[in-house]
Amino acid sequence: MEILMSIxxxxxxxxxxxxxLSRSLLRVTLATLLMSHGVHLLxxxxxxxxxxxxxxxxxxxxxxxDPLPQALVLTAIVISFGVTxxxxxMAYRTFKVHNTDDLDELRGSADE
Amino acid sequence: xxxxxxLPIIFPFVIGAVLILLTKHHKLQRIVSxxxxxxxxAISIYLAVVVYxxxxxxxxxxxxxxxxxxxxxxxxxxxxxxxxSTLVSTVCLFFAFKTISPEREKFYFYPLYFFLLIGVxxxxxxxxxxxxxxxFEVMLIASYALIVHGGxxxxxxxxxxxxxxxVFASALFIVAIAWTYSITGTLNMAHLAExxxxxxxxxxxxxxxxxxxxxxAMKGALFPLYFWLPRSYYGPPAAIAALFGGLLTKVGIYAIxxxxxxxxxxxxxxxxxxxxVTIAGFTMLFGVLxxxxxxDFKRILSYHIISQVGYMVMGLGIFTPLAVAGAIYYIAHxxxxxxxxxxxxxxxxxxxxxxxxxxxGGLLKTHPVLAWMFFITAISLAGIPPLSGFFSKFPxxxxxxxxxxxxxxxxxxxxxxxxxxxxMKIFSYAFWGEQKHTEEQARLPxxxxxxxxxxxxxxxxxxxxxxxxxxxxxxEVAEQIMDPSIYIESVLKE
Numbered sequence: 120m121e122i123l124m125s126i127x128x129x130x131x132x133x134x135x136x137x138x139x140l141s142r143s144l145l146r147v148t149l150a151t152l153l154m155s156h157g158v159h160l161l162x163x164x165x166x167x168x169x170x171x172x173x174x175x176x177x178x179x180x181x182x183x184x185d186p187l188p189q190a191l192v193l194t195a196i197v198i199s200f201g202v203t204x205x206x207x208x209m210a211y212r213t214f215k216v217h218n219t220d221d222l223d224e225l226r227g228s229a230d231e
Numbered sequence: 232x233x234x235x236x237x238l239p240i241i242f243p244f245v246i247g248a249v250l251i252l253l254t255k256h257h258k259l260q261r262i263v264s265x266x267x268x269x270x271x272x273a274i275s276i277y278l279a280v281v282v283y284x285x286x287x288x289x290x291x292x293x294x295x296x297x298x299x300x301x302x303x304x305x306x307x308x309x310x311x312x313x314x315x316s317t318l319v320s321t322v323c324l325f326f327a328f329k330t331i332s333p334e335r336e337k338f339y340f341y342p343l344y345f346f347l348l349i350g351v352x353x354x355x356x357x358x359x360x361x362x363x364x365x366x367f368e369v370m371l372i373a374s375y376a377l378i379v380h381g382g383x384x385x386x387x388x389x390x391x392x393x394x395x396x397x398v399f400a401s402a403l404f405i406v407a408i409a410w411t412y413s414i415t416g417t418l419n420m421a422h423l424a425e426x427x428x429x430x431x432x433x434x435x436x437x438x439x440x441x442x443x444x445x446x447x448a449m450k451g452a453l454f455p456l457y458f459w460l461p462r463s464y465y466g467p468p469a470a471i472a473a474l475f476g477g478l479l480t481k482v483g484i485y486a487i488x489x490x491x492x493x494x495x496x497x498x499x500x501x502x503x504x505x506x507x508v509t510i511a512g513f514t515m516l517f518g519v520l521x522x523x524x525x526x527d528f529k530r531i532l533s534y535h536i537i538s539q540v541g542y543m544v545m546g547l548g549i550f551t552p553l554a555v556a557g558a559i560y561y562i563a564h565x566x567x568x569x570x571x572x573x574x575x576x577x578x579x580x581x582x583x584x585x586x587x588x589x590x591x592g593g594l595l596k597t598h599p600v601l602a603w604m605f606f607i608t609a610i611s612l613a614g615i616p617p618l619s620g621f622f623s624k625f626p627x628x629x630x631x632x633x634x635x636x637x638x639x640x641x642x643x644x645x646x647x648x649x650x651x652x653x654x655m656k657i658f659s660y661a662f663w664g665e666q667k668h669t670e671e672q673a674r675l676p677x678x679x680x681x682x683x684x685x686x687x688x689x690x691x692x693x694x695x696x697x698x699x700x701x702x703x704x705x706x707e708v709a710e711q712i713m714d715p716s717i718y719i720e721s722v723l724k725e
Contacts, residue, residue, distance in 0.1 A: 151398045158405045165413035198368045206394055213387045225388045
C-alpha cells in the first residue's frame with residue numbers, strides 16, 4: 120500500500136512542479152494547491168498505513184492508527200488553505216493592476 | 232517562573248489582537264504599540280539575563296512530559312536571538328511611526344507587525360520540529376501581508392513571487408518533517424537528537440539533513456536559492472524593508488544553526504565541512520558580486536544581506552567553537568548594522584525622493600549627521616577595526632585558517648574588500664559630489680527620523696569597543712550549542 124501511495128504522490132509532485140514552471144498566474148496558484156495535497160498525503164503515508172481502528176478510544180480495538188500525523192495534517196491543511204486564499208486574492212489583484220496573467224510580462228525592475 | 236519563556240510569544244499575540252480593535256484610532260494605536268514594543272524589549276532583556284545567570288529554562292506546555300508534549304526551550308542562543316529581534320523590531324516600529332502613511336496604518340499595519348513578531352520569537356524559542364514549522368508559517372503569512380501592504384504595482388508583482396517561493400519551501404519543510412518522523416518516530420528536537428545519535432551513521436539521515444538545509448536556505452537566502460530576495464525587498468517601505476532585511480533571513484539561519492548543531496551532527500565531515508562550507512563560499516561571492524554590479528541604494532544593501540548570510544553559515548560550516556562563536560557575534564553585528572543601513576536608505580530616499588545612486592549626490596553638505604552616521608555603519612559592515620564588523624569577521628577567518636580551510640578564508644577576505652568597495656560607492660555617489668536635490672529638499676529636517684536609528688549606530692560602536700565581553704558571551708553560546716547533551720538532558724530530564 121505504501122508503495123502505491125508513494126508512486127501516486129510522486130505523480131502529484133511531478134504535475135505540480137510542471138504547473139509551477141508554467142507562465143499563467145492561475146496555473147502557478149493551482150500548483151501550490153496540488154503540491155500541498157501531495158505533501159499531506161506524504162505525511163500520512165510516511166508514518167505507515169498499517170491497519171487499525173480509527174483513533175477513537177471507545178472503539179476498544181487492539182491497535183489504532185497513529186493519531187499524530189493526522190493532527191499534523193489537519194494543521195497543515197488549514198495553513199495551506201489560508202495561504203492559498205491569500206494567494207488567489209493576490210493573483211487577482213496583480214491581474215487587475217497589470218492587466219496580464221502572463222508571468223513573463225511581470226518581470227524586470229521598478230525603473231524599467 | 233518558567234512561564235517567562237512564553238512571554239515573548241504571548242505578549243505580542245495579545246497586543247496584536249487588541250490592536251485590531253483600534254485600527255481607526257491612529258494616536259491610540261501608536262501609543263499602545265510603542266509602549267508594548269518597549270515592554271517586549273524589557274521582557275527579552277530580562278529573559279536573556281535570567282538564562283545567562285541560571286542556565287537553560289525548559290517550559291513544558293500543558294505539563295505533558297518532554298517527548299510527548301510541546302516544549303519551549305530558552306538557551307543562550309535563542310534568548311540572544313529573541314533579544315536582537317525585539318531590539319530591531321522596536322527600532323523599526325519607531326521609525327515606522329514617522330514614515331508609514333496613514334492609509335497604510337489604517338489597514339492593520341500594527342497588528343500584522345506584532346503577528347510577525349510572534350512567529351519570529353516562537354521560531355527562536357520552540358523545541359519541537361512541527362511547532363517550528365507552524366511558527367515559520369505565522370511569521371511568513373504576516374510577512375506576505377506586510378510585503379504587499381499598500382499594494383503598489385511593483386509590490387504586487389514581486390510579492391507574488393515571494394509568496395510562491397515560500398509556499399514551495401514550506402511544502403518541502405513538511406516533506407522533511409514527514410521523512411524525519413518516519414525514520415525516528417518523534418518530533419521533539421531533543422528526543423530527535425538522541426535518536427539520530429543512536430541510529431549511528433546512515434545515508435538516509437544525510438539526505439534528510441540536506442533537505443532541511445535546502446528548506447532553511449530558501450528562507451535564509453543562501454546560494455543558489457537567494458534569487459527572490461533583492462527584488463522583493465525593494466518594494467515595501469523602508470521600515471518594513473529594514474525589518475525584513477534585519478530579521479527574516481536570520482530566522483532561517485537560526486534554524487540551520489539549531490538543526491545542524493543539535494540534530495544532524497552525526498557526520499560533520501560531509502554536511503558541515505563539505506556542503507555547508509561550499510555553499511557559504513558561493514553565497515558570499517555571488518552576493519557581493521551582485522552588490523558591486525548594482526546602482527541602487529536599496530538593492531546594493533539587499534545583495535549584501537546575501538553575502539553576509541554566507542559569513543554566518545561559513546562559521547557554522549567550519550564547526551569549531553571559535554568559528555561558531557564568530558558566527559553568533561556576526562549575527563548580532565549584522566542584525567544591528569543591516570537594519571540601520573536600510574533605515575538610512577529610507578531617510579536618504581525621503582530627502583532626495585529616489586534610491587537611484589546616479590540621481591543622488593551632495594547629501595554630505597546638506598545633511599552631515601545622516602552622512603557620518605551612515606559612514607560609521609558602512610565601514611562597520613565592511614569590517615574596519617574599531618567597530619563591531621571587524622571583531623565578528625576576525626574569529627571566523629582565523630578559525631578558517633586554523634582548520635586549513637584556506638580557500639574559504641581567502642574568499643571571505645576578498646568579499647570583505649568588495650563590501651568596502653560597494654559601500655564606498657554608495658558613499659561617493661550619494662553623499663559626495665554635486666548636490667542633485669533641490670534647495671527645498673536640502674532644508675528638510677530629518678532629526679526625528681535619525682533619532683530611532685541612533686541607538687543602533689551607538690550599539691555597533693559599543694559592540695566594537697566592548698568586543699571582549701561580547702566575544703566571551705558568544706563563546707559561551709557556541710560551547711553550549713556545540714555540546715547538545717546539555718540541551719538534551721535538560722529537556723528530557725534524564
